[in-house]
Amino acid sequence: MSNDALQYATAHRTEFLTELQEFLSLPSISALPEHKVDMQRTAQWLADRFTALGLHNARVNPTTGHPVVTAEWLEAGPDKPTVLIYGHYDVQPVDPIELWHSDPFKAEVRDDYVYARGSSDDKGQMFIYAKVIEAFMQTSGRLPVNVKLLVEGEEEIGGPSLDAFIDDHRTQLKADVAVISDTHMLRPDQPCLVYALRGLCYIQVELTGPARDLHSGQYGGAIYNPIQALAEMLASLKDRDGHITVPGFYDKVLPLSEAERQILAQAPFSAAEFMQDAGVTGVWGEKGYTTKEQITARPTLEINGIWGGFTGEGSKTVLPAKAFAKISCRLVANQDHLEIAELLQEHLERIAPPYVKVETKRLHGGHGALINLDSKYMRAAHQVLQQVFGNAPVYEREGGSIPVVSTFQKVLGIDSIMLGFGLPDDGLHSPNERFYLPNFYHGIETAIRYFAEIGK
Amino acid sequence: MSNDALQYATAHRTEFLTELQEFLSLPSISALPEHKVDMQRTAQWLADRFTALGLHNARVNPTTGHPVVTAEWLEAGPDKPTVLIYGHYDVQPVDPIELWHSDPFKAEVRDDYVYARGSSDDKGQMFIYAKVIEAFMQTSGRLPVNVKLLVEGEEEIGGPSLDAFIDDHRTQLKADVAVISDTHMLRPDQPCLVYALRGLCYIQVELTGPARDLHSGQYGGAIYNPIQALAEMLASLKDRDGHITVPGFYDKVLPLSEAERQILAQAPFSAAEFMQDAGVTGVWGEKGYTTKEQITARPTLEINGIWGGFTGEGSKTVLPAKAFAKISCRLVANQDHLEIAELLQEHLERIAPPYVKVETKRLHGGHGALINLDSKYMRAAHQVLQQVFGNAPVYEREGGSIPVVSTFQKVLGIDSIMLGFGLPDDGLHSPNERFYLPNFYHGIETAIRYFAEIGK
Numbered sequence: 001m002s003n004d005a006l007q008y009a010t011a012h013r014t015e016f017l018t019e020l021q022e023f024l025s026l027p028s029i030s031a032l033p034e035h036k037v038d039m040q041r042t043a044q045w046l047a048d049r050f051t052a053l054g055l056h057n058a059r060v061n062p063t064t065g066h067p068v069v070t071a072e073w074l075e076a077g078p079d080k081p082t083v084l085i086y087g088h089y090d091v092q093p094v095d096p097i098e099l100w101h102s103d104p105f106k107a108e109v110r111d112d113y114v115y116a117r118g119s120s121d122d123k124g125q126m127f128i129y130a131k132v133i134e135a136f137m138q139t140s141g142r143l144p145v146n147v148k149l150l151v152e153g154e155e156e157i158g159g160p161s162l163d164a165f166i167d168d169h170r171t172q173l174k175a176d177v178a179v180i181s182d183t184h185m186l187r188p189d190q191p192c193l194v195y196a197l198r199g200l201c202y203i204q205v206e207l208t209g210p211a212r213d214l215h216s217g218q219y220g221g222a223i224y225n226p227i228q229a230l231a232e233m234l235a236s237l238k239d240r241d242g243h244i245t246v247p248g249f250y251d252k253v254l255p256l257s258e259a260e261r262q263i264l265a266q267a268p269f270s271a272a273e274f275m276q277d278a279g280v281t282g283v284w285g286e287k288g289y290t291t292k293e294q295i296t297a298r299p300t301l302e303i304n305g306i307w308g309g310f311t312g313e314g315s316k317t318v319l320p321a322k323a324f325a326k327i328s329c330r331l332v333a334n335q336d337h338l339e340i341a342e343l344l345q346e347h348l349e350r351i352a353p354p355y356v357k358v359e360t361k362r363l364h365g366g367h368g369a370l371i372n373l374d375s376k377y378m379r380a381a382h383q384v385l386q387q388v389f390g391n392a393p394v395y396e397r398e399g400g401s402i403p404v405v406s407t408f409q410k411v412l413g414i415d416s417i418m419l420g421f422g423l424p425d426d427g428l429h430s431p432n433e434r435f436y437l438p439n440f441y442h443g444i445e446t447a448i449r450y451f452a453e454i455g456k
Numbered sequence: 457m458s459n460d461a462l463q464y465a466t467a468h469r470t471e472f473l474t475e476l477q478e479f480l481s482l483p484s485i486s487a488l489p490e491h492k493v494d495m496q497r498t499a500q501w502l503a504d505r506f507t508a509l510g511l512h513n514a515r516v517n518p519t520t521g522h523p524v525v526t527a528e529w530l531e532a533g534p535d536k537p538t539v540l541i542y543g544h545y546d547v548q549p550v551d552p553i554e555l556w557h558s559d560p561f562k563a564e565v566r567d568d569y570v571y572a573r574g575s576s577d578d579k580g581q582m583f584i585y586a587k588v589i590e591a592f593m594q595t596s597g598r599l600p601v602n603v604k605l606l607v608e609g610e611e612e613i614g615g616p617s618l619d620a621f622i623d624d625h626r627t628q629l630k631a632d633v634a635v636i637s638d639t640h641m642l643r644p645d646q647p648c649l650v651y652a653l654r655g656l657c658y659i660q661v662e663l664t665g666p667a668r669d670l671h672s673g674q675y676g677g678a679i680y681n682p683i684q685a686l687a688e689m690l691a692s693l694k695d696r697d698g699h700i701t702v703p704g705f706y707d708k709v710l711p712l713s714e715a716e717r718q719i720l721a722q723a724p725f726s727a728a729e730f731m732q733d734a735g736v737t738g739v740w741g742e743k744g745y746t747t748k749e750q751i752t753a754r755p756t757l758e759i760n761g762i763w764g765g766f767t768g769e770g771s772k773t774v775l776p777a778k779a780f781a782k783i784s785c786r787l788v789a790n791q792d793h794l795e796i797a798e799l800l801q802e803h804l805e806r807i808a809p810p811y812v813k814v815e816t817k818r819l820h821g822g823h824g825a826l827i828n829l830d831s832k833y834m835r836a837a838h839q840v841l842q843q844v845f846g847n848a849p850v851y852e853r854e855g856g857s858i859p860v861v862s863t864f865q866k867v868l869g870i871d872s873i874m875l876g877f878g879l880p881d882d883g884l885h886s887p888n889e890r891f892y893l894p895n896f897y898h899g900i901e902t903a904i905r906y907f908a909e910i911g912k
Contacts, residue, residue, distance in 0.1 A: 031770035093772060099668070157770050198673065202771040211735020212555070215885045217654065217786055217856025219734055221756035222741040227781075228759055231690035238684065278675055279667020279777075282811040285678040300677035303684055304774050309761035310782060314487035314613050315658040315819035316549060317784055317857075318760050318885055321735075325683075326766060328773055330676055355738040363771035400673025401773075429671045429774055 002452035004139035009131065009444045016131050016444070017114070017437065019049075023123055024107035024116035030066055030090035030157045039153050042089050043067040046151055049130055054137045055149065063161035066090060066153030070172075073133070074146045080455050081377075082146040084175035084414070086404055087126025087182065088155035091118030092429045099431035112437050119435035120426035125181035126151060128421065128443040135448060144455030148175055152404075155182075158202065158364030162404060166411050177377040178408045179450070181443060183398055183420030186268055188436060191385040191393040193378065194418040195371040198299070199331035200401040201340045202364035205230070205348055207323045208357040213309075214319040226323040227308045229356040234303055234325060236351060241287035244301045244329075246347045252334050256297055264292055267394045277425055296397035300330045326363070330399060337365035366403020371415050377454060381417045384449045388442055419446060458908035460595035465587065465900045472587050472900070473570070473893065475505075479579055480563035480572035486522055486546035486613045495609050498545050499523040502607055505586055510593045511605065519617035522546060522609030526628075529589070530602045536911050537833075538602040540631035540870070542860055543582025543638065544611035547574030548885045555887035568893050575891035576882035581637035582607060584877065584899040591904060600911030604631055608860075611638075614658065614820030618860060622867050633833040634864045635906070637899060639854055639876030642724055644892060647841040649834065650874040652853040653861050654755070655787035655824035657796045661686070661804055663779045664813040669765075670775040682779040683764045685812040690759055690781060692807060697743035700757045700785075702803045708790050712745075712753055720748055723850045733881055752853035756786045782819070786855060793821035822859020827871050833910060837873045840905045844898055875902060 009016070028042040029035040043060045050058035050071035058071035069089065074082070094104040094117050102108040104117040114124065129149070136143045150173065152162045166173060183194045209226035210219070239245055256264075269292045275283060285294035294300070308323030310316035329344065331337055345360040352358040372378065373395065385393040398418075405416045421443035427433045465472070484498040485491040499516045506514035506527035514527035525545065530538070550560040550573050558564040560573040570580070585605070592599045606629065608618045622629060639650045665682035666675070695701055712720075725748045731739060741750035750756070764779030766772035785800065787793055801816040808814040828834065829851065841849040854874075861872045877899035883889045 031768065031772065033769070093766075093768065095766075095768070096669075156772075200673075200773070202773070209736065212883075212886050213552070214734055215856065216756075216758045216760060216784060217656075217854075218880075218884070219751060220758040220786055220855065221750040221754060222730070222739045222747045223734055223736055224740040225758055227762050228690065228694065231687040231759070231762075234684065234687035235691035274678070278670055278679055280665065280679055280811050283678045284680040284809075284811055291678045294677040295675060298677060300672075302672045302676040302681055302775050303687070303765065304672060304772060305765035305767045305776070306683050306687075306779065307763045307767040309759065310549075311761045311763040311780075312487065312549065312551075313489070315782065315784070316487065316612075316760060316885065317656070317658070319758050320761070323762065324767070326771065328672060328771070330673055353740075355736050355740055398673075399676065400671065424674075427668075428674070429772065430669050 001140045001144060002448050005135035005448045006445060008135040008139050009448065013441055020124060020127050020440065021107040021114065023127055024114065024119055025105050027105045028090050028118065028153065029093050030154055031093050039066040039090065043069050043153060046089055047071070050149065053130060053133050055133065061165065063165060065159040065161040068153065068162060068165050069151040071149045072147065073143055076143055076146045076455060080145050081176040082148060083451070084148045084150060084173060084178040085129045086178055086180045087129070087151045088122045088153065089126065089151050090153040090156050091123065092156050096431060101432055113434040114437060115432055115434045117433050119433055120422040121428040121433065122155065122182045124435035124440060125421050125443065128181055128440065128447055131444050132447040132451065135444070143451065145451050148173060158200065158366060158403065163407055166407055170411060173412060175412065175414055178414055178416040179419060180402065180405070180416050181419050181421055182402055183418045184422030184424055184426065185420055186394060186424070188423065188438060189389055190268065190391050191389045192396040192420065193381055193393045194396050194398040194420060195373055196333060196397040197369045197402050197405050198399055199335060199337045199368035199403065199406065200328060200364060200366050201331060201337040201344065202328040203341055203344060204361050204363055205325050205327065206359045208321060210319065210321050213321050216317040216319040220319050223319060224353055224355045225319055226356055227320060229353045230308065230323040230325055232353060233348060233351050237301055242285050246343050248343045249340065252336065253299060253332055254334050256293065261293065263395055264297060264397065267292065267396055295399040297332060299332050299335060302328055304328050330401065331368050333368040333370040335368065337367055341365055366401050367406035369405040369409055375415060377415065377417050380450060380453045381419060384446055384453055387449065388446045419450065457596045457600060458904050461591035461904045462901060464591045464595050465904065469897055476580060476583050476896065477563040477570065479583055480570065480575055481561050483561045484546050484574065484609065485549050486610055487549050495522040495546065499525050499609060502545060503527070506605060509586060509589050511589065517621065519621060521615040521617040524609065524618060524621050525607040527605045528603065529599055532599055532602045532911060536601050537632040538604060539907070540604045540606060540629060540634040541585045542634055542636045543607045544578045544609065545582065545607050546609040546612050547579065548612050552887060557888055569890040570893060571888055571890045573889050575889055576878040577884040577889065578611065578638045580891035580896060581877050581899065584637055584896065584903055587900050588903040588907065600908050604629060614656065614822060614859065619863055622863055626867060629868060631868065631870055634870055634872040635875060636858065636861070636872050637875050637877055638858055639874045640878030640880055640882065641876055642850060642880070644879065644894060645845055646724065646847050647845045647849040648852040648876065649837055649849045650852050650854040650876060651827040651829055652789060653825045653858050654855055655791060655793045655859065655862065656784060656820060656822045656857040657787060657793040657800065658782070658784040658820035659797055659800060660817050660819055661781050661783065662815045664777060665811070666775065666777050669777050672773040672775045676775050679775060680809055680811045681775055682812055683776060685809045686764065686779040686781055688809060689804060689807050693757055698741050702799050704799045705796065708792065709755060709788055710790050712749065717749065719851055720753060720853065723748065723852055751855040753788060755788050755791060757783065759783055786857065787824050789824040789826040791824065793823055797821060822857050823862035825861040825865060831871060833871065833873050836906060836909045837875060840902055840909055843905065844902045875906065
């Protein structure tokens with residue numbers, strides 16, 4: 001059964017790529033209100049494909065935000081495992097658009113890559129499962145496992161819809177394991193299995209000084225400038241050693257064990273490549289931890305954006321009324337994102353200088369997660385990845401956040417197997433995001449073999 | 457001669473206002489490239505009016521930036537003083553446009569005010585002289601003094617054109633005294649005579665961290681975030697007492713004498729009104745100085761704008777490549793704006809954290825100035841202002857900058873008499889800028905009497 005599916009997949013690479021390009025050309029940017037209609041269109045496009053593949057009950061489920069797409073096929077029999085396949089069809093905004101070498105929604109193929117916003121994160125990786133299902137259905141008319149698909153549209157904005165949807169559909173979504181392709185490999189021939197994810201807490205802070213923008217010559221020197229206040233507050237959030245100064249921030253962090261530090265140290269990681277990839281001349285982070293630990297196993301705080309006053313061309317002599325910043329923390333398992341948001345918000349209100357008003361709001365949040373390495377689903381993943389890529393996968397902690405992994409654990413009681421097919425230089429969230437096409441095809445092969453293996 | 461002119465001015469207030477509204481409706485925003493044509497149109501409109509008034513040699517002089525308008529009337533005779541009348545026809549940008557209650561270029565009259573960008577700063581004040589000349593010319597066919605007009609279009613952007621123009625036309629612009637209306641009174645019945653102006657030094661700083669915007673989950677925690685770096689640098693530019701920490705910044709500042717502090721303390725100033733006007737609950741500034749001294753007699757440093765990373769709606773998890781700020785200092789007489797710019801630029805480069813690249817550029821600069829209180833032109837101004845407004849003018853230091861006053865001193869060897877008719881709540885550089893119409897008419901009366909007095 002899987003051999004036929006594998007042959008079908010190999011024979012239809014051209015058609016698979018064309019259809020992927022069509023999917024990538026839909027500008028499903030969840031963060032921007034002007035793309036609301038595109039979000040609906042993309043969800044409908046997916047549901048139509050799922051129906052065409054032979055899946056049942058393909059639906060575009062309305063939410064308070066962007067819709068959730070679901071579908072299922074449960075005829076493998078009650079003795080076969082049920083796999084919940086998760087992905088997201090929404091993508092990040094494309095700015096700065098002028099740095100793209102081709103239209104982010106034209107999905108141009110150059111060399112072995114397809115270039116498009118969402119190509120790697122996550123439309124390209126998610127679409128692998130559509131093609132896996134097609135390969136099985138077109139050759140055997142059935143799948144080796146039961147599947148339930150859950151594709152959301154608010155991953156990039158941390159919208160609240162998915163958690164509510166999962167909570168309301170616990171029975172419908174009941175499964176034995178979840179499979180997610182939204183992570184990356186270390187190299188084209190070096191797969192990895194992510195067993196830990198960081199959580200996220202994202203807030204926005206707004207400072208108000210004077211009631212209106214003032215003339216800096218008439219008022220400057222006697223008013224607390226809100227940009228000055230914001231700079232002082234932000235500067236104080238880390239000490240010289242890169243430790244975050246928000247009281248209580250580290251309280252619930254589980255210390256890294258020596259054993260785990262050794263596992264992390266074994267994962268291939270080149271500081272030189274990391275620096276070259278980021279385009280920096282040196283690394284800087286929390287003292288006492290390796291770069292690898294800093295970006296995967298330790299909580300962080302980054303300022304994602306800042307604005308205030310006159311930002312146009314030239315020299316307006318204004319003393320501004322307002323200043324804003326976006327701040328986010330990556331959290332490790334056991335840190336509660338709501339608790340951290342509250343600590344951070346309270347701290348910002350406390351440290352504000354006199355005569356400046358502080359308002360904060362939460363934009364996004366999700367818990368971290370830690371996955372059991374010793375389940376049959378994890379062992380099968382290890383075996384299949386080694387078979388397809390020729391190298392045993394490395395166990396990795398991922399610096400990014402996939403909050404749904406924590407939700408699946410807490411609400412559905414299942415672990416997620418993260419079969420990542422992205423590459424470190426795919427440029428997620430950056431201009432010229434791309435997806436390595438051999439990984440698209442190897443991803444399809446991996447998932448075909450994986451379903452066959454766990455459905456044996 | 458002046459009585460006829462005064463009667464004419466009183467009889468023609470309606471026509472004067474209509475023509476002022478026409479002038480204010482020209483959107484002469486010097487900072488924005490898309491208004492380049494409007495700048496040229498406004499200059500031509502002025503030159504046409506000057507010719508129509510009976511002035512000679514009215515010209516729109518091209519420069520490397522926006523044009524300078526000149527005109528003259530030199531037939532009062534060699535025994536009469538020659539007055540150089542300076543003003544600027546350019547205005548500030550209008551953003552945030554949504555806070556305006558009427559179109560900034562419709563010049564709506566409500567109660568006793570005309571509301572328009574540039575109504576007080578400086579088109580409305582400058583236009584007083586056109587109407588003064590009209591009043592004399594239409595009644596006597598001549599003026600009591602020789603006049604030269606110089607109206608520039610780069611005051612709000614500190615463009616280099618005017619200094620070069622003055623330098624190149626020293627002979628053509630030769631005069632005994634300059635008259636400028638670009639300052640304000642304390643109250644509608646309390647004129648003041650500004651005898652000191654602050655200089656300005658305006659720079660922009662650009663920090664570069666990584667080569668591109670990065671995913672904060674994949675890189676956050678191990679890269680020096682340029683917004684973090686900028687916040688730290690800006691926060692360090694003042695100490696807790698509000699002193700500016702740039703080495704050498706205060707070196708050339710002349711200490712305020714006890715006598716001068718007493719003059720300043722006598723000028724009516726209400727901290728409560730200042731706070732209410734600015735919309736703040738308290739004042740904050742350099743320790744050891746009164747609010748009045750802070751905003752007029754001491755040098756200052758303000759952050760005028762800041763931007764970097766994701767500033768749109770929602771929560772993009774980006775670790776940005778770049779962060780920017782606009783910083784300006786108000787300088788007091790004896791501080792050299794070029795020297796201060798260099799000190800500030802060097803300091804910013806020195807204090808940048810590791811792995812962040814700093815680039816700075818100068819956007820604007822001008823020297824401060826101090827005017828002799830004991831000249832016949834200053835004494836005549838004192839006398840006429842008292843006559844028109846009923847109260848003796850107060851001697852004031854002005855917190856803002858009129859760099860041309862320093863240029864007139866250095867290049868032409870003449871002092872400037874600053875007959876200011878703005879009011880403190882005119883909202884210069886802010887939404888709903890306005891000009892108090894009784895001051896427009898009293899300004900015309902003042903200038904008619906002043907020219908008659910110094911031309912006696």
